[in-house]
Amino acid sequence: MFSVQGRFVLFWLGLCSLSVPLPAVASNCDRLLATGNPDYPPYLWRSTEDENALVGANQQLLEEVGQRLGIPIEVVYTGSWSRAQEEVRAGRVDLIAGAFLTKPRLQYMDYIHPAFYTTRSLVWTRQDQTLTYQDWADLSRWQGISLINNSLGQDFDSYAREHLNIDSVATLDQAMRMLVQGRVDYLLYEEFPAAAYAERLGFTGQLRSLEPPISQEQLFLTLSHRSPCNTGALRGELAHILTEVIEDGTAQRLLSTGLTDWQNRQRGADAE
CATH class of the missing domain: 3.40.190.10 (Periplasmic binding protein-like II)
Known part of the structure; x- marks a missing residue:
């Protein structure tokens, strides 16, 4: 049987454990992988300089989110839009960089609110x-x-x-x-x-x-249920940062940049 002193020690240790903040992600999550629809300019398209990368407004937005989060987010090309969704469903990729909200998708990924664009x-x-x-x-x-x-x-x-x-x-x-x-x-x-x-x-x-x-429809950032980085703390921090980038005008500015980048890409292709 525990003594009164022993119970006090256990109670004190319990209070100490509650005062330690939860990590935003699991300790082995030093980066996040995202993917998306490669046929989606000015939001996303496949890079001509790196065939394994996606670029565009959504990629630039996630890069900004990663900087504020303190964890780099890399937006990678995984194939067609259907294939990209399957990669996130399986947990091989953590995030989708822009998806509509549907009931079937809720079965395999969490939606981070607020939405960052409307299409x-x-x-x-x-x-x-x-x-x-x-x-x-x-x-x-x-x-x-x-x-x-x-x-x-x-x-x-x-x-x-x-x-x-x-x-x-x-x-x-x-x-x-x-x-x-x-x-x-x-x-x-x-x-x-x-x-x-x-x-x-x-x-x-x-x-x-x-x-x-x-x-x-609104475009959301989503996080795979099977991602080893999926924690309540991370989802909360992502929601906080998305709210910031919308309110401070960063999201709209990056959409304009994505549109300009796509137009410049097309002019370059026409000149070749």
Whole structure:
């Protein structure tokens, strides 16, 4: 049986242990790996200087977050958007640098709030296509295309599964070429990335986007459930830093920088 003195010692040790702050990440997490959609300018695209890296506004944002966190965040190319999601699901990569919130994704990763950008997803079709669009039901008689495992928002995803004919391919390049070739009637994709790819492929004069948007969704930073670095303290610190970079204007500034970088890349490619 413990003496009164012994119980006091145990109580005092317990108070000391409570006063020690929890580490932000596990002790072996000296860096974080992130990935994302490589067909997503100006947010993300594959680097021409390092084929294993992704660059763009989201990459620059995570670099800034890593600096404030004190842990470097490297944004790597892991393949198609579908493959990138699988790498995070398996825990081989810690973070996704920009994902819409959907119920299936909640099963394998945590969403860090607040969202850092909002994007509009549009219907894209050919200039000579007679397709008219005012609401989702107008798409029911046409054949659509999107990317494998690409979400357009929880509500639209559920509606599309029940009522629309939409095929999926691995890359935006492939989907856009199928649209221009007349193999499908419309493409569903976010506004800025689709416009950027149309310009890159020389399709700007052949395609048009339709209003209203299919959806307006927020982009979140996400953390794999299987990441060894996933702790409550890390999630809290990431949320705090994301709030800071939004409020101090850093996020918006880096989006403008990403757009400029992509445009400069295209000018350089055209000059070659």
